[in-house]
Amino acid sequence: MRLTLTWTVGLLRRRRGRLLGVSLGVALAVALVASLGSFLTSSQATMTSRALRSVAVDWQLQVAPGADAAAVLSTVRTSAGVRTAVPVGFGTTTGLEASAGGTTQTTGPGVVLGLPPGYAESFPGEIRLLSGSRSGVLIAQQTASNLHLRPGDLVTIGRAGRPPAGLRVDGVVDLPQADSLFQKVGAPTTSQPSAPPDNVVLLPAAVFSTVMGTSGSGSAVAAVTTQIHVARTPPASSDPATAYVDVVGAAHNLEAALAGAGVVGNNVGAALSGARADAAYAQMLFLFLGLPGAVLAALLTAALVAGGAQRRRDEQALLRTRGLTPRAVAGFAAAEAVLVGLMGGAIGLALAAVASQWAFGSVSGGAGPQALVTWYAAAAALGMLVSLAVVLAPALRDLQGGTVAAARHGIGRSPRSWWMRGGVDVLLLGGALLVFWGSSRDNYSLVLAPEGVATISVSYWAFLGPALFWLGAGMLLWRVAVLALAHGRRPLARAVTPLTGRLAAATASSMVRQRRPITRSVVLLALAVSFVVSTATFNSTYQQQAEADAQLTNGADVTVTPGPGLTGTVPTVASMAAVGGVAHVEPIQHRFAYVGADLQDLYGVHPGSIMSATALQDAYFQGGTAAALMRALAARPDALLVSDETVKDFQLRPGDLINLRLPDRVTQQLRTVPFHYAGIVKEFPTAPKDSFFVANADYVSRVTGSDAVGAYLIDTRSEGQPGVADVLRRQWGSAAVVTDVTQARAQVGSSLTSVNLAGLTRLELVFAVLLAAGAGGLVLVIGLVERRRTLAILSVLGARRRQLTGLVLSEAVVVGAGGVLGGAVIAWVLSQMLVKVLTGVFDPPPAQVAVPWTYLGVTVVVVVVALGAAAVGSARSSTRPAIEELRDL
């Protein structure tokens, strides 16, 4: 024990450089795992809280026909976890009618809701006031538009078997969660209505009772049902999967308690279901983007240790000849491994804390104390494992099996590796191709969330493709590099002549014979570069698509949506375009059109200029690119883009006539307008997740006599959106709703995008650059002893310093060129595979990857500088006379 302690103290005093170098390699692995792991936990918590916030009404409990609504309400209110529970009446109307400007508008059947007092305060996300008062008789926006209603107008509610009831409108509202509000609670997904009702009136409960006849005076109107709307306390767990299981279990528990008197529409469960899938994807991002980094750091550490292996063997041999037993020598190696593990762990955790503070604004990265401690402990344990694997294991191996013959195979004459003889690299690449092709047939479904199963599973099968490719490509690069060096002496000599002068041939011979360590350096650098490039490309593509998603939701950088029925002076396109920061203002029409009995949104656009205001991705369309379909709308004014569902419903083929009924401005009646089917539109800026049409605005104006604008899409060249939005809000006042893309980024569909990807990106890219610089610079330090000997011998034989520097620089150039080029090729393929395999993460899916050229340029510069610095440093590592170096070596 005392000897071990003496040895350890000796290491600290005499081998500080070696210990520090290896510890830094361990520290990188520890820091990456600790910071990414705590970020992963905080991301899951973010997803959970976002899912909870996204739901206006946690549960919509449908009271069964004939059940005692009051008793059900009482049971719900006493159920665990229920914070608020209120009854909401659902009734139907045979139609609505309103008169304005000498004309009368009518609608088809609709829905009437009866809301208890304080409903809007209890469930603020369910109702958004557009104009008028928040309480009283409220009309949904679309209904108000159809009937040309404004606050203060009279609306008549048709009642089956009773005379219509007239009410004065107090406010016009938007129902942001109409899909869930009007769901058929308890019905399977396939039986759910394809769209919420077009005609909705919201009444105070007392008025509802009177109008719908449930107050006892007279016969009740048919089809009045009751739902209990519930707000719950947040689940205890911040993990979306656990929270999902909790809320689903609670809902089933309540249903069991109600014994058939009610069915729970679990909105919060549905939101958490999406979040748990997104959380699974976040785990995959951690695996895909974080684990290779940790593996690389471990490989770097192993390479560093291998560089000092000969000295270790010499020390071990010396100790053995002095009488120490193999067990004692192994104890020394173990002590060194533990010391490196502890040092690396401490440095790594400190690095993780600093990195998290910089990337995420807090040391914990947003994780709670328990999660932070867990991840930090796991990372430290990993660091110790890496240290034992790279320091202790080789030492034990040398103690057990080192022979003189094996030791002599140091330079040049090593036999071919077993994996090269067996073609393992080719097998891995073939395996990668097979797995990739196989997983493409399942559309890369990585997250499996079967219906009716509370837990989800992750299909890790698809990961094998990129993982096998990375390994196989690294091995193939090794094979190619070894062959190139073995047979490339002459071209190599010619290439290094500018650096080494007369020593060119000797330099080339030296590199050919040291092709194994040089190849190891090339492959290590290539793997690091491929990690950097593929990570950066994935992140960049993700950001690109997240931005596209935000633009899709908001419409453009800034969107102005005038309120219905505006009169008086409103800002013009010219006045909006004059606002500082505005590059383009594009008006688009928003109408409603009937195709058959189905009412859909219709967007009239100017095909020649719409793409100047907003990014239309090819993924939004089918049957042509975005540009091609806009050209089609321009070339044929009555061309129409429709949804896939409409094509199927009406069996449309390109060019088929399709008649829509649109409101005519003059007659205020619906008139039939002919269009021709031109293509499928799946998504469109500001359009709902529903069927809709896109048509030529000029044609729509001409045939309907109205060029009323539904929204103005404003391009600010992706800069200063909030500022421009503020100016436009002042211009428009309460006459329009102005939103900008930064607000949409917080609201887009996937909770994965709410994750602090900016912070994750910063963290990963910094680590990636550190790994690349380490792989480039540190690998040249490997074998420093051998290089020092060579340099000292050449120096005493008369070589000049310039020639010596040239010799080391030549190796740096070969390593750098091979590593960067090889890494770039591997990265290009890996990026394509990653984007395909993780396609579920993107919304919308990318048409092509986005390459962050600036970042990659910076990385290449860092690698080159690291290589150059290490080369020059190696060449000038000693200020002592060469003869003294030789004596010591």
Place this chain on the structure above:
Amino acid sequence: MAARARIAIVGPSGSGKSTLLHLMAGLEIPTGGTVEWPGLDAGAADRARQIGVVFQGPTLVPALDVLENASLPLVLAGVPAKECRSRALEALRLVGVEALVHQLPEELSGGQAQRVALARVLAQGPHLVLADEPTGQLDAVAGRQVIDELLLAADRLGAALVVSTHDALVAERLDERWTMHEGRLSAAAEGRVPA
């Protein structure tokens, strides 16, 4: 010293034998005084070509084979490649290791490696050969062979030979003996003491 001199520098370990040799070779810079070789060319590079040094221990470049190692001083001096090769091969033949031309240093025995180092010096064609404990790490048989080759080589070149050694048997084979003691050349038991 005169051409064709055969000098042994003897003394106990740490007396400064190697340091003296290195100063003579210009491999170390004296802290005081100068080292002058009136009979050799004036420039440092030219002088380096005329002084060949055989070092104690392995001094072959590990990643170069025997022929490449033997050619190194000529390569560094700018001698054309063909001439480097032929002169190195000849030198290797002279010391009896021509069969090892494509071997790497790690595949040689200690004696073979020292003979290759000697061939490297011979290929240069120096006027002065300095050997620092050339048999220090060799057994008696290998050491004797090396000294034989060294003396033969010096005779062929017409060069002066200075050998630092603590081996009396080696010192006996040389004509003059200089003794080093605590960094000073003291009076020799036999032979002249340099001025």
